Amino acid sequence: MLILLCQKEKMSVHEIADNLNISESSASKHLKLLYDLGFFGFSDFANEKFYFLKIKEIKKFLDRKNSVSKPICVLTCGYTA
Numbered sequence: 001m002l003i004l005l006c007q008k009e010k011m012s013v014h015e016i017a018d019n020l021n022i023s024e025s026s027a028s029k030h031l032k033l034l035y036d037l038g039f040f041g042f043s044d045f046a047n048e049k050f051y052f053l054k055i056k057e058i059k060k061f062l063d064r065k066n067s068v069s070k071p072i073c074v075l076t077c078g079y080t081a
Contacts, residue, residue: 001030003066005040006059010050 004019005011011019017027031051034040041054053059 001027001034002039002053002058003062005051005053006062010043010052012048012050014048016051 001016001020004016013024013027013031016031017024020027031040031042031049035042035051039053039055039058040051042049042051044050
């Protein structure tokens with residue numbers, strides 16, 4: 001969920017559930033927990049909640065992690081996705 005919301009500004013519960021191949025109910029429970037912890041914020045639009053990453057430091061951390069781990073994975077296992 002963190003990585004998804006780093007890639008997009010905002011996502012609906014439905015979009016997140018679809019991307020992770022989980023039920024909307026399960027996605028909602030996880031999103032609520034991450035919201036309560038202060039990681040996510042949300043806005044309501046057209047009877048749907050759209051979540052966004054609230055703490056920009058998390059985005060910076062995940063961006064750095066991906067920039068380091070992806071080349072390592074390519075070198076060690078040939079994974080390029």
